[in-house]
Amino acid sequence: MMPVLLWSDALFFLLLAICLGGIVWARRSPQLAASWRMVGGSRAGVAAATVLLFFVAIALLDSMHYRERLPQQPGESVQYSVEVLSALDALMKTQRTQTEKTYSAPLATHLYAKESRADGQGRDFPRLKFGGKHLEDAEDRGADVVQHALIGLAAGLALWAGLYAVIRRWLRPRAQWFAWDALLWAMAAMLLTGGVLIALMPHYHVLGTDKVGQDVLYLTLKSIRTALLIGTLTTLSMLPAALFLGILAGYKGGWVDDLIQYLYTVLNSIPGVLLIAASILMMQVVIDTHPEWFSTAAERADARLLSLCIIMGVTSWTGLCRLLRAETLKLRELEFVQAAQAFGVSSWAIMARHILPNVMHIVMISVVMDFSGLVLAEAVLSYVGIGVDPTTISFGTMINMARMELAREPMVWWSLIAAFCFMFVLVLAANLFADAVRDAFDPRGRTS
């Protein structure tokens, strides 16, 4: 196989590297370490972070892309499949390849629509090709599901018990300030659900299948990467510009300030959705007129995903820029900056060395606060048709495809509910984590 590094993968890995670097850096700085300890002491924050870690792990698996090697004919050069797969695809190969004909309910053994029978005698619900095919008699399904679920629960419980022992014996005595109980509760919830899902996965479509027979659980897990990428890369893509312009405007004042303020007022005055719509329409034309830039469909979809991130970044950086400008205005008058000025330090050095580190908490807070809003926005934008590429699996495209299913007779609820539930858990965890981070880093929030 041939490893493929999409642009979004590279940025995602870069982001993780920045996070790891940030941890190392925070350990050295006493104030940062103290703030992070506050986050670690907050139960909601720790529980949310634990859940988020599971999501990040899935997204990470889904970011390691490769192209499979095609069976080689003697005498020919090595050929690779045009389909770009990820490690998650490899792990869920059965889910990805074992598709049904059309809808089937969660854990079902029969299709959701009647079909003419093979022997030509009336219409019946046919058995699924994959779901429950190991059962001789479909009547045994209940007992079989319970049996597998119990095995999964037991495995999850065993893992959790091991973790509990490790934490109790070694970790808790070392770090009393950390909210270990919240971590354990969150781990229990995740491991038990994960255990049941994994135990049932090889035998059933746990969350059913969608209109074209794809496994819904597989689609939801794939959506996580898109959601996380949009939530993080959007803020990150405009961060350098926001930081540079915000600090510059606040520190220099005068015409520089006027110019930068003019720039962000103009961008701000265009309604966000419309600017995104206009830009995405334009991007689509650019992508369509230059097919030679992309060698696979995945790369094209990736380009659209990244351009969506950048465009959403352009519409949302103004808020951060304004906050940074206001904070810099305050910092500029403080003694340590004036001392540096008196020593003749150049203004660029002052901005980089004295002001930048002192506004980082604002950046930190705004990155985590924006995340959940962006994940929700992606779903809406994809619904409107100006979100990710229709071939990219995301919560928005899932909801868009399933939106008429509640009106269907009989109703199909599982794809919608699955997408909404996963999105809800992700966004809720992000919101709780953001609150914990804000409480710890925002000096103003500490009093209330």
Place this chain on the structure above:
Amino acid sequence: MLTYLIRRFLYAIPILIGVNLITFALFFIVNTPDDMARMQLGAKRVTPEAIEKWKAERGYDKPLLWNAAAAGTAKATDTIFFDKSLSMFAFEFGRSEDGRDIMTEIRTRMGPSLAIAIPVFILGLWAAITFALLLVFFRGTYLDLGGVVLCVAMMSISSLFYIIGGQWLISKVWNLVPISGLGAGLDATRFLILPVIISVIGGLGGAARWYRTIFIEESNRDYVRTARAKGLSELAVLFRHVLKNAMIPILTGVVVVIPSLFLGSLLIESFFSIPGLGSYTIDAINAQDFAVVRAMVFIGSVLYIVGLWLTDISYTLVDPRIRLN
């Protein structure tokens, strides 16, 4: 005061010029009219003649900025920039892909948009402030904690869920109101109830939490302590002192969106097939009707700037300490 307002008004002009330049760059320079023609015509019917015809029909066959072939002032006026971008200042947006005048369309569609947006705005504000005041009244109790948790949970639910779920439950299962569309006259209320309720509920979580923070910050002030020390009841303190003084931060966020109510809501209108400006925009986006999208971008910016202007005025009305000059 008057000179200040005039100055603010003049300040809007460079901003609108900026918006105009950005949209021009986006729609005509990033992609040339030829690209747009190819996209509109579809891959099968693209011939050089078809593209020329498409451009000529829409007036896109002129030079972008400078018409060297024309005489006199027409050198500058007989261009795409003058025709399509500068004319927007006179609210002339030209025709949409289906040949209708965009401005007339906008005028007729404003009504339905406002019919939803105004009740949503008023009810939403009222519900969020009431809920937030209630939480502040019970501050520090489990009721407050539960309320905040509820707010965070409500914020975490996708607006699509509120709409799809609400439509399914109230219209389909309970059969209380029509599922979508809009009637004429008083009959319209029947159609409007559901979208209004759904929008209010959808926005409640975030707004209530935001107002709660404002109220709590305000109720930590000294004058509140004085009011309590005088023996005022907690309710009187909240309504007569805290609410009044919290108006300034509330106004900053609220007044600015009032003019934008004209634009309506994209999602609600398209889900409930209400013929307002929101659904007009969505249809234009889906049909890749660039003229309409451009017009809506411009109108949206104008309304936003009017909103900023109104915010300034409202400050002086609420807080006599603020003098504008």
